[in-house]
Amino acid sequence: MAKKVPRLGILLALALLLSYVESLIPFFLSVPGMKLGLVNIIIILILYIDCWQDAILVSVMRVLLAGFMFGNVYSIAYSLSGAILSFFIMLIMKNIFQLHIVVVSIFGGVFHNIGQILIATVVASNVYIMGYLPALYIAGMITGLLIGILACELYPRISKIRRI
Amino acid sequence: MKYKFRLRDYIALGILIILGAGICIFTIVYPKSRGDQVIIEVDGELFGTYDLSNDATIEIKSKGKVSNVLEIHNGSAHMIEADCPDKVCIHQGEIKDDGQVICCLPNKVVVRVISDSKSEYDSISK
Incomplete structure (x- = not known):
């Protein structure tokens, strides 16, 4: 426990830094809510190296802190729904179906966007926002693939972090 | 791994x-068909309906202040001003086909195009 808290603190700080970097990179401005999802690298690695409880803790804390610093109430609502949906989909894909880390990441990317668009539809109370779904779906697959390849390369290199 | x-x-x-x-x-x-009118909704409530055939500049008010400005020009509509920091709605460009949308999530403004035949159906379903 004494070692776990500082380690998760460092990973949370890293996740916050990545969400700041991400907010600086404009990526397909024409569709709202489209992002690279760099933070997902951290979440996937915690999911694989530690346990899922730690991963969701860091994920939710990251969304809340980043929302207070760079966003507003609505961006917290969108990110939180996306983060939670994508997290549980990734957990199911990893633990129940035992898929490859890259495939888990692609599912995470796609369902992050689906979660966001569902909440956006509810918040704006307008079904027509669903028209952005195809673009967000494809973007989620591409970013998920990139993040997955990165996570796959990083995992063997930093899995020693557990023993620090 | x-x-x-x-x-x-x-x-x-x-x-x-x-x-x-x-x-x-x-x-x-x-099926896409050319739209005839734009509906502007703020926070899920109707703000106004405008013909695409008439050029106009519409100031959309939400919470008592002008939050977005929509311009209708040559049969298509686009957002020219927004008070939110990200300006996503301006980058969404022009809309003219039935069912197309511009949305500004921070201000909860949704602009969508309808055609005359569909508008009747919409009013019944509401």
């Missing part, structure tokens, strides 16, 4: 790609 994909990975990816392709095809094939 093993680099090799197993059969179940290919199956899962296949399902995801087929689902995505289905959604895309549905959106592309879904």
Whole structure:
């Protein structure tokens, strides 16, 4: 426990830094809510190296802190729904179906966007926002693939972090 | 970490790609017709309906202040001003086909195009 808290603190700080970097990179401005999802690298690695409880803790804390610093109430609502949906989909894909880390990441990317668009539809109370779904779906697959390849390369290199 | 994909990975990816392709095809094939009017909704409530055939500049007010400005020009509508920091709605460009939308999530403003035949149906379903 004494070692776990500082380690998760460092990973949370890293996740916050990545969400700041991400907010600086404009990526397909024409569709709202489209992002690279760099933070997902951290979440996937915690999911694989530690346990899922730690991963969701860091994920939710990251969304809340980043929302207070760079966003507003609505961006917290969108990110939180996306983060939670994508997290549980990734957990199911990893633990129940035992898929490859890259495939888990692609599912995470796609369902992050689906979660966001569902909440956006509810918040704006307008079904027509669903028209952005195809673009967000494809973007989620591409970013998920990139993040997955990165996570796959990083995992063997930093899995020693557990023993620090 | 093993680099090799197993059969179940290919199956899962296949399902995801087929689902995505289905959604895309549905959106592309879904009949598009030229719209006649734009409906502006603020926070889920009707703000106003405007004809696309008349050029106009519309100031959209939400919470008592002008939050967005919509311009109708040559039969298409686009957002020219927004008070939110990200300006996503301005980058969404012009809309003119039935069912197309511009949305500004921070201000909860949704602008969508309808055609005359559909507007009647919409008012009944509401």
